[in-house]
Amino acid sequence: MAQIPTQTKKDLFTHIAILASLFLVLFFGFFFVYLPWSTHHGETIKVPNLKGLSADKMEELIDASDLTYEVSDCTYTADKPPLTVLSQYPLPNALVKSGRKIYITINSETPPTIKLPTLVGLSVRSAEQQLFIAGLRKGIVHEVNDPRVKEVIEVQALGRKIEAGASIPKGTMVDLYIGNGMANVDMEMPDFVGKPMDEVTIILAGMNLKVGKVVYEANEAFPAGTVFKQTCATCEGTSVKPGDLIDLWVVGGEDENQ
Incomplete structure (x- = not known):
């Protein structure tokens, strides 16, 4: 094996340079060739x-x-x-x-149960926010006769009324019942016979009643355009409630009164 003489300073520096070169080759070969190959091998x-x-x-x-x-x-x-x-x-x-x-x-296959937050007394928007936070969904908003305008007065889910704190599945659709500002009280059925149809329409709107079926027929006892008969299928006796439908019979042909 050839030996490098080290009798002079030049020979010593040459020896050190060779060792340093070998070290650098091994260093760079390990860190820049072997490690990347071993750690990233198969990363495809x-x-x-x-x-x-x-x-x-x-x-x-x-x-x-x-x-x-x-x-x-x-x-x-x-x-x-x-x-x-x-x-x-x-x-x-x-x-x-x-x-x-x-x-x-x-x-998950099975939704976790959620406790219904308190919604009664809130506005629809506030109730919807509470439902979202709880992981529930707003369903249909129903208006009912109640003096509390646009305020939640009842909550239903899964086909039944539920109270705050009741446990229901997460994601359940919750229906809200809100007041329309009308008191749910009985009123005496007004007598529309003999009154013009235009006047009857105004009276019904003022009492929060609705015009139901309108039938135009001949009747010699009353002037044209006059109501001569009335019925209410949703009424109880002679009492009416807001939202009831009043069916009317009017003298004359429909074309004449449009």
Whole structure:
């Protein structure tokens, strides 16, 4: 084996330079060639997009991509089908090694129960905000005869009346009943016979009653355009309530009175 003489300073510096060169070659080779090759070897798999897939489809795609998975969380979202993927990590299109584990969040089959917040006495907008915060949804808003204008007076869900604090499934549609400002009191049925149709219409509107069926017929006992008969199918006896329908018979043809 050839030996490098070290009898002079020049020989010593030459020896040191060779050792330093070997060290640098090993250093850069380890950190810039071997480590990148060993740590990134096989990092050619692109993570598929699993969001929205059913559990079965997700498993098939994971297996086909040579990856593994673990369900890290199970939550409930009302507008998503049960047992579908809600989120994943790593994210879609990330490059990972073969066999990398993908962490999945699945939509639960059974919604958790939520306690109904206090809604009675609130406005519709405030009630809707409380429902959203609680994980519930606003259903149909019904107006009923009540002096409390635009104020929630009753809450129904799942086909029945419910009170604050009752437990119902998350995502349930909740119907609100609000007052229309009209007291739910009985009034005496007014007598419209002999009055002009235009006048009757004004009286009905003022009493918060509605015009129901209007029948035009000949009747020689009254002038044209005059009401000669009235009925109310929704009334009790001679009493009426706001919102009742009053059917009217009017003298003359319909074309004459339009």
